Amino acid sequence: MRQRPDEPGSAVTPGPVDEAHAPEPNEALAALVTKLRTELAGVRTAMRNRAVIEQAKGVLVERLGVTPDAAFDHLLQLSQRANIKLVEVAASVVGATAPDPQAAPVTTAPARQPGGASKIRRPGPGASAPGKNRPPAHEALQARHQLISSRIAASGSFDEAAEAIGTAAASWPGPATVLITLVEPAGAHRLAGAYGMSAHARRAWQQVPPQVAVPITRAARDRTALLVTDSQEIADQFPDLADQGLDAQAVFAAPLLDGDRVIGTLGLSWERRVDLDADTNRYLSALAEPVARKAAELAARATASPAGTDEDSATWLPIVLETLVHPAAVLAPVWADGQVVDFRIEHANTAAAELISPARAGQDATLLTAYPRVGSELLLPGLVGVLHSGGPRRLGPARLSPTAGADPAISQVMTADASRVWDRAVMVWRVHDESELIHSQLLDAERIARIGSFRWELERAEPHCSPQLYRMYFGDGQRHPVRVGELAGCVHSDDLPALQDAVKRTLVGGEQLSWEVRGAGRLAGHRLHIVAQPELDGAGIVTAIRGTVQDVTNQRVMESRLRRAEVALTTQRRRVDAELEAAQALQRTLLPSEPELGATEGLWVTGRCRNSADPGRVDGDWYDACALPGGASLLVVGDVAGSGLAAMTTAARLRYAVRAYAALDMSPGEILSAVNTMLCVLEPERTATLVVARYEAQDHQLRWASAGQAAPVRYRGDGRAELLPGPLGLPVGVVAQVTYSDTALELASGDRLLLYTDSLVGTRGTDLVSALDVLLGAGAHVGSDDVEAVVSHVVESLQMGRDADMGAMLVRVTN
Structure with missing residues (x-):
């Protein structure tokens, strides 16, 4: 085949150049860059269209029994006779034989004007079979869908995929913007590719938290496509859309599914109102499938790819979970009628498997089968909130129902921490006796009331003190060696003899000690109330002493102020009575x-x-x-x-x-x-x-x-x-x-x-x-x-x- 001089790769013999009219070096370089860019754009367009042309050649080879070259010549003749581009002829041939896309239904808001929104449903039993007596308009829709799908499949980046949608000749009006996002582990939507967006708008959509009210977050959350064609409904349902730099009159959004996982979203917006029929809406919704395939393919090339989670998680998630001491599990949401009704236990570490009974730890184990009451009352709504917000959340504490054979007097309590990983939830929980919670509450009570406790076994030189007592004595909650003899330095010298006498009566006579002293040293300026209760053995000898030390400085200051206020009030009352x-x-x-x-x-x-x-x-x-x-x-x-x-x-x-x-x-x-x-x-x-x-x-x-x-x-x-x-x-x-x-x-x-x-x-x-x-x-x-x-x-x-x-x-x- 003879090559045209203006085609890429052609060899053209340069003619003589008039040196007086030779272009400047900068101008020549700019012209060369422009030419190369034009050629590159043509090559990219040809690459995108090659897939649908090759599919059409295969259809003609099978139907007409000719060679691939003859099939290509046949396509050229059809293009020249109808004065239609070769790629559109090929798309029509492929669309006439390909099956209809099984697009998911589209959720739409009620329109304020007739025709403002529509709802797409799957083809019913009466829908036309592939290639059997379909009307020309239907075959045209199918051809355009095949052409757009082929261009998406041939795209080398997310931006090229978005451009293929934005510039395609479809049955719906050309969108002003197209964006493709990927869902990050915490649920945020990261902009992967866009068409028709300014640099400022791209920055606004660079990362969108899941709680922001925009169409893509709603589509990912509900796992369904949506189309809103009324501007007032857009403002009411998606108030954050304007803050993201989009002033749209109509919007479309659909989740990108890889198996049962939402890996991203596709979003389109128009600057004017659009009216679409049911078939057009269905093919618009069907765009999500080729975009999802391309997103999974492109994301798989990246190291932080969410597309490989199905395979990768089976490898590394169990390893990570096994490093945790407490029970941990990856929970996959179970959807029904657009709502999360349960969570399937996808991966669990050994501690979790031991905690859940073997009968409920099989492949079909769910959150509600493992914990029916606590799961429905606390865990299920809490985990749904984690999926929606993307942020971690502390769940509990909650009392568990006593298990079979357990002592009903011993109450068990569950506390859990949950966070989002892509469209899953990771939950780490503990099941412990209520005494552990009471212990932490007692420590909090000691800190709030400024009271510490101790136990001194007389055979030991060092008493065992609570953290608050160490905090009062040393200024922190760290455990330090405290000798009984050193405690005398904490008491004011004027109060020390009386306190020593009271301690002697407690040690010798077994009397209960209740004494208030002034502090010294680091406790100077404080007043301490000491209560000590002796422990006696069978012979009536004191073996240990337990008690409390409370800082009552503020209490005594308030009592002093109250006494002064009472005196002043009495004086005031007397004056008022005298005046009366x-x-x-x-x-x-x-x-x-x-x-x-x-x-x-x-x-x-x-x-x-x-x-x-x-x-x-x-x-x-x-x-x-x-x-x-x-x-x-x-x-x-x-x-x-x-x-x-x-x-x-x-x-x-x-x-x-x-x-x-x-x-x-x-x-x-x-x-x-x-x-x-x-x-x-x-x-x-x-x-x-x-x-x-x-x-x-x-x-x-x-x-x-x-x-x-x-x-x-x-x-x-x-x-x-x-x-x-x-x-x-x-x-x-x-x-x-x-x-x-x-x-x-x-x-x-x-x-x-x-x-x-x-x-x-x-x-x-x-x-x-x-x-x-x-x-x-x-x-x-x-x-x-x-x-x-x-x-x-x-x-x-x-x-x-x-x-x-x-x-x-x-x-x-x-x-």
Whole structure:
């Protein structure tokens, strides 16, 4: 065959070159590199296509009875007539005779839009047999599948296999990215090959832990292919996909199986939505099989190959397990309906075989047959978690059911450590008496409580001490020689004689020792509580002493602090009691006496201060009534914010200040303005509400002013009730230089007035309108001149709490 000049290996005689137009050396070198790269790409394409061409030649040799060269010429003629590439003609010939791939079903998420996802099933009994009356579309799918499979089989690396999938002319849209991963022993997915990925994306997918929510980890975990074609479903199910540098509108992932082992995954993504029919989905899923074969072949060439685990593990795993003292086994998951239902004991060392009964240690031994209860409750879910997360996990402790013939009083406990090796789990466990766990718990208790124990057999010079006692004495838990005579250096010299005397009584008389001493040397500043119990022989002679030494330094410090706090609390209580008594006495002094109430001309006056039900509290409520020069009377009701002696002191100052200002013939509004200035200057931290009224008996005129929201209530003789009209001002002590106005009105004989503090209607949670309605409706109780009845009626009607304090004064015009 004549060789074309542009084909590789052709010999071309160079013609003359014009030296003036000769290319630069760098340009010539770049052109040569480009040419070589193009030729290399062509050679690689030819190598990938050679397998399917050779298969087609074999089919024609068998069907037509011709030689291989004649079969190749026949393929060339078909290619030229149909104007189709030779490799595609060969794929069509092979696809028409090859059986359909038995692809595994594809799990799909429910689509948010019609046609957004599909589910592939294996061909049913009615599926067309290979090469028998298959429609042309079906044969086209088969041909493309054979072509892609051949290109994958001819690939020399994982990247070439991914490129063969990404660039193939398939019935589905070309994917934006293709990736192939291998599963590492701990379950992580290591990127082996990719197509369409940037360098940044490759770094993000270099190693993906099994717990990351991306399609390949889900496919490997569930051992089934999945296809999601809705972007919202992708965001919901795989939130970590965006963090891995992929913004996909559709994704596909399938596990790569080598026997029953998951050795890797195949993943595809599209940047737009794809709609695939059932046959196309089935052939898409079938890509996993040739990729798995190629992955096993390529991985087998590497030294750290997971593909050889079936053969290699049978050699080295038993050897490794036999080096372990404790029982150990390699457990293979048993799958049913997409879930792990048990673990098959694949390899076990001698210690494990002795622990498991011979009847359950055969080829079909499983975790649940060996340990039914503990296996189902603890081991099975724990091992499944190890497979999913890839990280090691401590399981137990768990109580085991007593075996046949065992003493039921002796409780056995299992503890296990498990880790993942590829898609298997390695478990190392121990079965021991519960006393071993209790021993470690006792050591922890000694360390936490800072207490050590000892046993001293008198015939020996060195007592046996617990680790905590060594830690207290030497500062660590290491065992050091400790002589009994050396222990005297740990005791303060002032406490040593008494301790030696107590020890003598224990050794000679067999008395129990309980003593507290101060430490010395390294234990200086510590207090130690020693308890020792002698052991006697049959003759009553002390042969050994066992006991404990506890560091009670912190306890004694806390006790000292507690005693000081108790003393301070007692002092505080006495001071509070003294202040309470003083406040109660001051309140009694502030309230007017009966002679003072009766001295008001033309009025009958009575009052009531209701304190909180708290016995340790005195509130700042008060009222006052006194006669003024010229036949006038002063009426005051006040409430100082706060409680206790300080509030009552302020109330006393306000009482006498109001009396003094009233004696100067100041109006109620002027009195409130003056009191407000006094409180802002002298006691800026205090506020108070006041109602001040001045009654002139000669003309029955009442002038009143309020610092607060309590307007007096007037009950007429005919039973009508009304709030006195007039302005209400801010409490005194809130803002300086506030002007208060007073209001004048005429009272009739028999009218009654109720003056009260804000707390009677302004308690938190009380509706003001409802409270005023209750006050206006209290006329029936006012008729008896019983202020106690009025206050009780208001309190009960408004359901005020036991802590509500208030002051009220009832006034009746007598003439």
